Amino acid sequence: MPPSPGARPRVVVLGAGFGGLIAAKDLSGAPVDITIIDRQNYHLFQPLLYQVATATLSPADIAVPIRSILRDQENCAVLLGSVDTIERGERLVLLDDGRRVPYDHLVVATGARHAYFGHDDWEPVAPGLKTIDDATEIRRRILLAFERAETESDAEKRRALLTFVIVGGGPTGVEMAGAIIELAKKALAADFHHIDPASARVVLLEAGPRILPSFPDALSAVAQRSLVRMGVEVLTGRPATLCTRAGVELGDERIGTRTIIWAAGVEASPAAVWLGVAGDRAGRVAVEADLTLPGDPHVFVIGDTAAVSWKDGMFVPGIAPAAKQMGAYVARSIRTRMKGETPAPFRYRHQGNLATIGRKSAVIDFGRVRLTGFIAWLTWGAAHIFFLIGFRNRLMVMLHWMWAYLSFQRGVRLITGSTDLP
Ligand SMILES: Cc1cc2nc3c(=O)[nH]c(=O)nc-3n(C[C@H](O)[C@H](O)[C@H](O)COP(=O)(O)OP(=O)(O)OC[C@H]3O[C@@H](n4cnc5c(N)ncnc54)[C@H](O)[C@@H]3O)c2cc1C
Incomplete structure (x- = not known):
């Protein structure tokens, strides 16, 4: 369905993870109609998932409803639905319940899943x-x-x-x-x-x-x-x-x-299959320097789903800051194109690698600066609080951490679901 004359361009964002959410938010106020589609009704802060798995945090501490994040953004509609495929010829996204969502610009940001390497x-x-x-x-x-x-x-x-x-x-x-x-x-x-x-x-x-x-x-x-x-x-x-x-x-x-x-290990979401292109070994979709699909400037692929060349033959790593940078770039790029100009290529800025090891211990690689031990652990904690979305989540995570630090206890030791072991 082509847009009716004078209608605003339709931007459809698939996935409200780190990349998709920023793409939608950074188009706030732009003369476009955005639809963001996710199969979950919440944005998930995956870096702290392991603390839910080990009983320090509750699921709600690291997840925020997508609708509430975008509630004040008038040009953005939120759709709960699972992408089944994409018909590029007709510029349509097909959901698994048969709904059809037309687009002028499509942003594919459906992330990655685990890979069992054939097992x-x-x-x-x-x-x-x-x-x-x-x-x-x-x-x-x-x-x-x-x-x-x-x-x-x-x-x-x-x-x-x-x-x-x-x-x-x-x-x-x-x-x-x-x-x-x-x-x-x-x-x-x-x-x-x-x-x-x-x-x-x-x-x-x-x-x-x-x-x-x-x-x-x-x-x-x-x-x-x-x-x-x-x-x-x-x-x-x-x-x-x-x-x-x-x-x-x-x-x-x-x-x-x-x-x-x-x-x-992880492999990309099946976006390559939806788009009818060959994925790389990890299932990622190769993109041009402006993050569009080769030969199809209407489709951007970003975040963990995209294979984006970086330096020394390496690809941009599958981490949250990279997905966010790509989401921000796509929003800028759509605005630039709407002015009839050509966007500059995407440039990835690597900010560092962080991993926590346990209470009072972490390692951080900022390139020239490397941190270990307690200082690294504090920096890791501060960075995660900073990047969490929502005041409530920041506060709750800080309180849980303080409680766990002082008491050595885990507040969320709940066995839910079946009591059978596999
Ligand atoms: C356990 C874990 C720990 C991590 N720790 C860190 C860390 O410490 N630091 C760091 O930088 N990175 C970390 N990462 C990686 C980081 O989370 C990812 O790089 C980042 O989330 C990628 O962003 P994205 O937007 O590409 O995808 P995601 O954030 O994964 O978002 C994809 C979205 O697409 C939706 N989706 C998927 N398929 C469909 C479909 N068919 N239909 C509709 N919606 C769909 C999903 O529901 C999801 O909301 C971690 C990842 C995991 C799993």
């Missing part, structure tokens, strides 16, 4: 961490494992219940490992009569030669030492070869465990 059958026993449902499911499994261990008379089964294996030594794996060992050694330590939660075994498996591969060697080494000091077993150069209900296999060796957490 999708591992997912039921080794859930990944991407959504609130994932986080509450992982929290359920971790807390339930301690409950089951309390009444398990067989020593080997009890050992497996008290063993937690995290597959993947990137920032999420490191953060999960640190948070689980702290949960076991501090928050749960005095709450059981028949088991000693502090004896829990937490194993972090990394297939590559070192954890935190996107950080400089020295910071990886600091992170590994900190984890080991906290009691985490860090096994590098050890890819998981099989994940089952009984445990994780590493070639000939098997670690008996009832809780496996997958933090080993």
